[in-house]
Amino acid sequence: MTPRRSLLSLSMGCALALGLVAPGAAQNAHEAPALAQRVARGELPPLAERIGSQPEVITPLDRVGEYGGRLRFGLRGSSDHNHILRVVGPQGLVRWDPQYTRIVPNVARAYDVSDDARVFTFHLRRGMRWSDGTPFTADDVMFNMEDVVLAGALAPTPPRYKAGGQNVQVEKVDDFTVRFTFAEPYGDFLAELASPLGQHPVLYAKHYCSQFLPKYNPNVADLVRAANAADWQNLFMARCGDIEIPSRWGNPDRPTLDPWVVREPYVGGATRVVMTRNPYFWQVDTAGNQLPYIDELFAPIAQDVQSLVLEAIGGRIDFQIRHLDAPSNRPVLAQNRDRGSFRFIEAASVGGTNMVINLNLTHRDPEWRRLFNTRDFRVALSLGIDRKAVIETALLGEGEPWQNGPFENHPNFHRRLATQYLDYNPAEANRLLDALGLRRGPDGIRLLPSGKPLRFKVDVIPTLQPEQVDMLQLISQQWRRIGVAMDVNPLERTFFYQRTSEGNEHDAAVWGGQASWVPGEIPQQIVPVHHDSRWGIPWVQWYRSGGTQGEEPPASVRERMRLYDQARATVDADARRALMSRVADIAADEFEVFSVSKSLPTYGIASTQLVNVPPSMPSSWYYPTPAPTLPQTWFWATPQRRR
Amino acid sequence: MLLTFIVRRVLWTVPFLIAVSLVSFALIQAPPGDYLTSFAATLAASGDEVDQGRLEALRQRYGLDQPFLVQYWRWISGVLQGDFGISFEWQQPVSNLIWERMGLSVCLALGTLLFTWAVAFPVGIFSAVRKYSIGDYIATTFGFIGLATPNFLIALVLMYIGVVYFGADVSGLFSEEYQNAAWSWGKLLDLLAHLWIPVIILGTSSSASLIRIMRANLLDELHKPYVVTARAKGLSEFTLLMRYPVRLALNPFVSTIGWAFPQLISGAVITAFVLSLPTAGPLLLQALLAQDMYLAGAFILLLCSLTVIGMLVSDILLALIDPRVRYQ
Numbered sequence A: 001m002t003p004r005r006s007l008l009s010l011s012m013g014c015a016l017a018l019g020l021v022a023p024g025a026a027q028n029a030h031e032a033p034a035l036a037q038r039v040a041r042g043e044l045p046p047l048a049e050r051i052g053s054q055p056e057v058i059t060p061l062d063r064v065g066e067y068g069g070r071l072r073f074g075l076r077g078s079s080d081h082n083h084i085l086r087v088v089g090p091q092g093l094v095r096w097d098p099q100y101t102r103i104v105p106n107v108a109r110a111y112d113v114s115d116d117a118r119v120f121t122f123h124l125r126r127g128m129r130w131s132d133g134t135p136f137t138a139d140d141v142m143f144n145m146e147d148v149v150l151a152g153a154l155a156p157t158p159p160r161y162k163a164g165g166q167n168v169q170v171e172k173v174d175d176f177t178v179r180f181t182f183a184e185p186y187g188d189f190l191a192e193l194a195s196p197l198g199q200h201p202v203l204y205a206k207h208y209c210s211q212f213l214p215k216y217n218p219n220v221a222d223l224v225r226a227a228n229a230a231d232w233q234n235l236f237m238a239r240c241g242d243i244e245i246p247s248r249w250g251n252p253d254r255p256t257l258d259p260w261v262v263r264e265p266y267v268g269g270a271t272r273v274v275m276t277r278n279p280y281f282w283q284v285d286t287a288g289n290q291l292p293y294i295d296e297l298f299a300p301i302a303q304d305v306q307s308l309v310l311e312a313i314g315g316r317i318d319f320q321i322r323h324l325d326a327p328s329n330r331p332v333l334a335q336n337r338d339r340g341s342f343r344f345i346e347a348a349s350v351g352g353t354n355m356v357i358n359l360n361l362t363h364r365d366p367e368w369r370r371l372f373n374t375r376d377f378r379v380a381l382s383l384g385i386d387r388k389a390v391i392e393t394a395l396l397g398e399g400e401p402w403q404n405g406p407f408e409n410h411p412n413f414h415r416r417l418a419t420q421y422l423d424y425n426p427a428e429a430n431r432l433l434d435a436l437g438l439r440r441g442p443d444g445i446r447l448l449p450s451g452k453p454l455r456f457k458v459d460v461i462p463t464l465q466p467e468q469v470d471m472l473q474l475i476s477q478q479w480r481r482i483g484v485a486m487d488v489n490p491l492e493r494t495f496f497y498q499r500t501s502e503g504n505e506h507d508a509a510v511w512g513g514q515a516s517w518v519p520g521e522i523p524q525q526i527v528p529v530h531h532d533s534r535w536g537i538p539w540v541q542w543y544r545s546g547g548t549q550g551e552e553p554p555a556s557v558r559e560r561m562r563l564y565d566q567a568r569a570t571v572d573a574d575a576r577r578a579l580m581s582r583v584a585d586i587a588a589d590e591f592e593v594f595s596v597s598k599s600l601p602t603y604g605i606a607s608t609q610l611v612n613v614p615p616s617m618p619s620s621w622y623y624p625t626p627a628p629t630l631p632q633t634w635f636w637a638t639p640q641r642r643r
Numbered sequence B: 001m002l003l004t005f006i007v008r009r010v011l012w013t014v015p016f017l018i019a020v021s022l023v024s025f026a027l028i029q030a031p032p033g034d035y036l037t038s039f040a041a042t043l044a045a046s047g048d049e050v051d052q053g054r055l056e057a058l059r060q061r062y063g064l065d066q067p068f069l070v071q072y073w074r075w076i077s078g079v080l081q082g083d084f085g086i087s088f089e090w091q092q093p094v095s096n097l098i099w100e101r102m103g104l105s106v107c108l109a110l111g112t113l114l115f116t117w118a119v120a121f122p123v124g125i126f127s128a129v130r131k132y133s134i135g136d137y138i139a140t141t142f143g144f145i146g147l148a149t150p151n152f153l154i155a156l157v158l159m160y161i162g163v164v165y166f167g168a169d170v171s172g173l174f175s176e177e178y179q180n181a182a183w184s185w186g187k188l189l190d191l192l193a194h195l196w197i198p199v200i201i202l203g204t205s206s207s208a209s210l211i212r213i214m215r216a217n218l219l220d221e222l223h224k225p226y227v228v229t230a231r232a233k234g235l236s237e238f239t240l241l242m243r244y245p246v247r248l249a250l251n252p253f254v255s256t257i258g259w260a261f262p263q264l265i266s267g268a269v270i271t272a273f274v275l276s277l278p279t280a281g282p283l284l285l286q287a288l289l290a291q292d293m294y295l296a297g298a299f300i301l302l303l304c305s306l307t308v309i310g311m312l313v314s315d316i317l318l319a320l321i322d323p324r325v326r327y328q
Helices: A002-020 A033-040 A047-051 A081-088 A138-149 A189-194 A206-212 A220-226 A232-240 A305-313 A327-335 A366-372 A375-383 A387-394 A415-419 A426-435 A467-480 A493-502 A537-544 A555-569 A573-590 B002-029 B035-045 B052-061 B068-080 B094-129 B134-148 B151-166 B185-222 B225-232 B237-243 B245-249 B251-255 B257-266 B269-274 B280-290 B293-321
Strands: A056-058 A070-072 A094-096 A103-105 A108-113 A119-124 A169-174 A177-181 A260-264 A272-277 A283-285 A296-302 A342-349 A352-359 A455-460 A485-490 A508-514 A593-595 A602-607 A616-619
Touching (some): A081 A272, A081 A296, A094 A189, A103 A108, A103 A189, A138 A177, A138 A206, A206 A232, A296 A305, A305 A327, A305 B151, A327 A342, A375 A426, A387 A467, A415 A573, A467 A485, A493 B035, B002 B293, B035 B052, B068 B293, B094 B185, B094 B280, B094 B293, B151 B185, B185 B245, B185 B251, B225 B237, B245 B251, B251 B257, B257 B293, B280 B293
Parallel strands (some): A056 A283, A070 A296, A342 A616, A455 A485, A455 A508
Antiparallel strands (some): A108 A119, A169 A177, A260 A272, A272 A296
């Protein structure tokens, strides 16, 4: 895989280089036949007017494609809106490259960052338009930032638009240049903009969405009444959506910058979602063809995952990772590969582990808190896990003992954090526990100083990754040998969330610990700054509230929070890496969390006829899979599928 | 007589519905967390990230941080004015969502009811009159298999066979081209072409149980003295059967009409889920799972009202059919 990957990165690198020097491409551009007909009928302006003078030029992965056909993927009926987002792509100012290593311009044509990483200037594309043909300019960015995000019109301003506790200042330099100025250095800002949640600066079209704001429309109450909405916020959400709510895909009238626009919306009663090409999409290939190649996205809604599997087997799904990638589906999909005429593609893990064990270091009971905060206790538990046996049995042999953090081939790899205390050594574990004064009771279970048995629960969501429960059950048996009683506590996911992240009522919990510590990603297992850091929820609250809520963490955690903030402020990749490495050093010293195995790649399926789909892509929300591989460059190899 | 009975029953439904609305709202609220917790959890399950600040803001806007009674009052006072509120998940008025799917649910429930009767009535009578004949054994065997197999399993098996051996899609109620099209003859025919599969799947177990009930009831009646009397008076066997014992044995058919009404919504939720039917059931289930309170609450309120109406209708029908019923 590695040589292929580097080749891939090479070709994509060229694409990006070309993308930056776009001019001239628009002159001899080509368009989809259906659009050419509409131009001929006078329903659409000519292509050159639609894409402007500075469209982004994309080099397709394998070859220049041909127009036509539909791409089918399966949606679920509830809370699956982010699946659409992942395929259509978060068209923000910048995006990740296909390898998830570099940030490249997207809606912005180019950007400049000041040396002190406080001032970010974005150059927009001249002549670029919204999907309804209205020009996209700096005024749209100003509307999004000033009237929506910074005004807190719908929600408090997200921390991503703040530095040093102050909101970013946004100014319009000219019609095609905007400048974001922060009070303090903020090197991670571009990565924040590249993640799906960073799309806000270019999410809403001013000419359409401003009609739902009282500031622009004094008669908004009439609209609210006419639409039977609760208030103008509700109306705004219903018509213009937000980054990750279903109604974003519920209004065919909303102008977007996406490659495909909604024709049949994702609404409560829908049985399918259909999206058609955006005639004003602002990317072309190297031959000057306007993207996307594929005419429409077609997503039937199945309520049940098993019906999705059946759809795949029946050859009615062209591309899918989400929902299908459970290991249990793999045999039946592999068996029916020919019937469904699809191939497997790898959804590569970015690093880290699929199950990290978080003892609650901020436990409500002081006795447990004292014990969990004892480093030797945690080391003993780690040494008490026979990782090879767990991998052999619960993971069917696929895995490699691992603690935490990025893999060896990643620049952020931290050897000690990843590989310390991996060997199964029950004798040493028993010695450590004996030394802590934890005597064994009559049944072989050790006793706490108060005389209570050493028995605690590990919370887990059984439906998320079913193998986590199997792994925990094996670990429970293994820990019994060192006198530790652990009960697996499977919880419905809402209950899990409430008990752990909101309530801090848990003894311990497990969670997926995929991590590569690149900018934009939250390193929740080495510094507690996120509600998935279930080893110190009150510390998270302390950090996020600026010290007014939660509990003040110990010095080592505070130091890591400081270093992490500093890393987020740093632009220079090496300097940032060095800072993250210091965070990892401290995390390795403290050894707060531990795991079993490296996280494995999952898989997806892609039709054998679909061209330009890479055989492997990183699997991550921050990326988000598969959008940066540019589905708008995928196309059908055979004429039958292009109809 | 009958009129006072009906008026009294109608009046009783009012306090009953109020109680039901309170209980159902409490039940929807009973699981831990609220819509936003479950929203965050669902997204996390797919590896997506949620903005916590946004969730908090929404929680306040939706009033989810308010005490239970305040939330209930907000909801029920709206309902009394015909406003069912906004679905959190879809940002749409609840009333739009509900009626959109009710039509097809009615269609499916009626189709299933007719199918069930068409099968259970003759087969039930046959297997009672020809007890222990080959035909009775066959009907009984199928009846027990139908009773014992969960509907959704039959659905899954049929879907698998359809996909793997015939390359056909048996899920849904419409072909692709008619899914979002306006109503037309073509669409109606298309619906009928798809409807028979879920109707059979949903109808098997209820027909099976009705066959068994019909058979047992009829067997009780067949040897009663009035049958012997009627036969002695020279009535033809068919007229005799239809006029007396069958009329009494019909009782269960009529009393189950009351259940058929709530079936419009809740009937076979899981089967509809598996078959991806665009009926009300899956939407209700989704709303409950997502704790989308106002949507789920409206469905449950509707469900209860339909049950009450259905029971009323079947009581009246029973009173008409069965002379033994008294209006007490």
